[in-house]
Amino acid sequence: MKQIIEIVPNFSEGKSKAIMEEVIAPFxxxxxTKLLNLEMDASYNRSVVTxxxxxxxxxxxxxxxxxxxxRLIDMREHKGEHPRMGALDVLPIIPIQGISEEExxxxxxxxxxxxxxxxxxxxxxxxxxxKRPQCENLPDIRKGEFEGLAEKMQDPFWRADxxxxxxxxxxxxxxxxxxxxxxYNIDTDSPSKKKVLRIARRVRFSGGGYRYIQAGAAKLMDxxxxxxxxxxxxxxxxxxxxxxxxxxxEACRYGIEITASEIVGLVPKDCLLSSxxxxxxxxDDENLDLKLEEIVELVKKYLKFRDFSVEKIIEYYLx
Amino acid sequence: MKQIIEIVPNFSEGKSKAIMEEVIAPFxxxxxTKLLNLEMDASYNRSVVTxxxxxxxxxxxxxxxxxxxxRLIDMREHKGEHPRMGALDVLPIIPIQGISEEExxxxxxxxxxxxxxxxxxxxxxxxxxxKRPQCENLPDIRKGEFEGLAEKMQDPFWRADxxxxxxxxxxxxxxxxxxxxxxYNIDTDSPSKKKVLRIARRVRFSGGGYRYIQAGAAKLMDxxxxxxxxxxxxxxxxxxxxxxxxxxxEACRYGIEITASEIVGLVPKDCLLSSxxxxxxxxDDENLDLKLEEIVELVKKYLKFRDFSVEKIIEYYLx
Numbered sequence: 001m002k003q004i005i006e007i008v009p010n011f012s013e014g015k016s017k018a019i020m021e022e023v024i025a026p027f028x029x030x031x032x033t034k035l036l037n038l039e040m041d042a043s044y045n046r047s048v049v050t051x052x053x054x055x056x057x058x059x060x061x062x063x064x065x066x067x068x069x070x071r072l073i074d075m076r077e078h079k080g081e082h083p084r085m086g087a088l089d090v091l092p093i094i095p096i097q098g099i100s101e102e103e104x105x106x107x108x109x110x111x112x113x114x115x116x117x118x119x120x121x122x123x124x125x126x127x128x129x130x131k132r133p134q135c136e137n138l139p140d141i142r143k144g145e146f147e148g149l150a151e152k153m154q155d156p157f158w159r160a161d162x163x164x165x166x167x168x169x170x171x172x173x174x175x176x177x178x179x180x181x182x183x184y185n186i187d188t189d190s191p192s193k194k195k196v197l198r199i200a201r202r203v204r205f206s207g208g209g210y211r212y213i214q215a216g217a218a219k220l221m222d223x224x225x226x227x228x229x230x231x232x233x234x235x236x237x238x239x240x241x242x243x244x245x246x247x248x249x250e251a252c253r254y255g256i257e258i259t260a261s262e263i264v265g266l267v268p269k270d271c272l273l274s275s276x277x278x279x280x281x282x283x284d285d286e287n288l289d290l291k292l293e294e295i296v297e298l299v300k301k302y303l304k305f306r307d308f309s310v311e312k313i314i315e316y317y318l319x
Numbered sequence: 320m321k322q323i324i325e326i327v328p329n330f331s332e333g334k335s336k337a338i339m340e341e342v343i344a345p346f347x348x349x350x351x352t353k354l355l356n357l358e359m360d361a362s363y364n365r366s367v368v369t370x371x372x373x374x375x376x377x378x379x380x381x382x383x384x385x386x387x388x389x390r391l392i393d394m395r396e397h398k399g400e401h402p403r404m405g406a407l408d409v410l411p412i413i414p415i416q417g418i419s420e421e422e423x424x425x426x427x428x429x430x431x432x433x434x435x436x437x438x439x440x441x442x443x444x445x446x447x448x449x450k451r452p453q454c455e456n457l458p459d460i461r462k463g464e465f466e467g468l469a470e471k472m473q474d475p476f477w478r479a480d481x482x483x484x485x486x487x488x489x490x491x492x493x494x495x496x497x498x499x500x501x502x503y504n505i506d507t508d509s510p511s512k513k514k515v516l517r518i519a520r521r522v523r524f525s526g527g528g529y530r531y532i533q534a535g536a537a538k539l540m541d542x543x544x545x546x547x548x549x550x551x552x553x554x555x556x557x558x559x560x561x562x563x564x565x566x567x568x569e570a571c572r573y574g575i576e577i578t579a580s581e582i583v584g585l586v587p588k589d590c591l592l593s594s595x596x597x598x599x600x601x602x603d604d605e606n607l608d609l610k611l612e613e614i615v616e617l618v619k620k621y622l623k624f625r626d627f628s629v630e631k632i633i634e635y636y637l638x
Contacts, residue, residue, distance in 0.1 A: 253601075
């Protein structure tokens with residue numbers, strides 16, 4: 001079996017399509033990788049790139065892409081609403097197939113070292129690749145942002161894993177292996193952000209809810225309704241169906257109903273199957289032999305997925 | 320407002336009613352305290368005592384009770400199924416009314432010191448009163464039990480907060496302030512412990528479930544059904560209704576239904592009101608002006624409480 005990983009590099013450029021086309025060029029026409037998505041956000045001034053592929057090809061691509069980003073993105077002139085510390089700001093690496101979490105952590109160290117050697121940009125290993133407890137959470141590393149980095153890196157507590165001072169125009173990069181994170185939003189029929197936030201608070205970990213749910217409320221202005229917007233940080237433990245049913249249960253208090261739900265980005269087949277087992281009255285360890293097309297129909301039925309198709313399932317891109 | 324606390328001392332004697340009557344005698348006829356419950360378990364060879372009352376009276380009572388326990392309970396001869404390290408094994412102290420958590424932690428230090436000075440029994444401060452991270456969880460402190468205590472206390476990592484060596488017949492005591500813990504069981508109509516354990520796993524924190532739920536499965540032999548047996552470790556964050564509805568939702572997968580639920584021990588009124596607000600479609604901060612009798616009827620209706628009456632609500636014992 002081929003070793004397949006996903007990377008989701010975030011770059012500090014969300015306005016210039018021309019620049020981002022150059023930055024992602026190494027992933028195009030490179031055998032063994034698929035560029036799945038480029039999502040540019042102008043107000044964040046930030047782009048999120050999703051690439052999946054064989055280990056060697058993806059590594060080659062991201063090192064080249066980082067070199068291009070250093071040349072084209074100058075943090076000294078960068079403004080945007082999203083916190084950031086580098087031109088290539090963060091590089092999450094996710095094991096997909098034929099590679100263990102441990103191997104993927106090792107791989108993140110190789111990638112970090114390779115980027116540092118090519119570009120001189122300091123590297124922080126974060127998430128599962130952290131070498132110190134304070135480096136587990138990206139927001140802690142990034143606090144102070146690009147502008148505060150030179151001072152922060154002088155503090156021994158916040159030294160980087162590679163490099164002693166920030167790159168003058170490209171800052172620093174957080175590199176780390178993490179579990180697949182599912183971005184999952186549930187549409188309600190309520191225009192009240194206050195009520196939907198209360199639902200989110202009851203469902204999320206910080207409010208006493210499910211262990212692996214982060215949640216907030218977001219208003220969709222065009223439709224005048226609010227969403228519970230969530231991250232499932234370990235779908236193998238807290239499943240989609242639990243998020244869906246918990247939101248439905250909490251919404252009940254306010255007479256609010258769920259009208260639809262959506263996956264942002266990609267989702268592993270396993271994540272969908274574990275929730276379909278619930279609705280099909282199967283046990284967690286029972287086999288479900290379904291084609292991708294069948295899975296799509298079933299999640300639309302049971303979880304009211306909208307805007308969903310086989311192209312959103314990671315396995316669609318694998319052999 | 321009077322300062323009211325609850326204490327739940329656990330003594331290593333569960334067979335002799337005569338001994339336990341002497342141990343709890345200080346709480347009887349003592350103004351300002353109410354002895355709410357004495358629960359003796361012969362196979363555990365352990366008794367759980369629940370006392371509620373004004374701070375000064377409760378402190379006076381427990382110090383006397385500890386002195387009696389040292390005289391009557393000899394750990395060198397003690398056998399029982401429950402882990403234990405002392406004659407008075409653990410002393411949880413819970414703030415109920417007019418006293419903050421911080422004040423209650425301070426109080427636990429005073430009580431620990433008083434018991435040590437009167438009896439010479441070493442004291443470990445645990446739970447919210449822990450002075451070192453390794454002392455947060457009682458099972459960690461108690462590991463090795465009475466028989467292993469002398470050796471354990473020589474390890475600097477496991478020195479006691481008061482005392483250098485175990486009391487020869489009474490071992491050591493864990494003393495600490497903790498939040499009110501709700502023991503809550505849900506009866507299912509299923510005789511399958513395997514299935515009910517799977518429900519419990521999905522609901523509990525360790526399996527990806529709610530943050531403040533600990534859960535397992537227990538078979539009720541006389542009725543040939545299984546319970547999901549739970550501790551809610553912070554009911555202000557994870558509410559009863561969430562535990563109930565989550566179990567109902569997970570049980571659905573197996574065609575299992577909830578037939579009843581029960582509170583073991585006492586429950587604060589607040590805990591019931593916060594769940595009734597959910598079922599009465601009120602918001603978390605809305606006032607609910609209900610008499611204790613009305614609360615009893617409503618929780619029987621919505622949460623299928625069995626064997627429940629005003630005597631199980633802590634406020635019943637307060638002015």
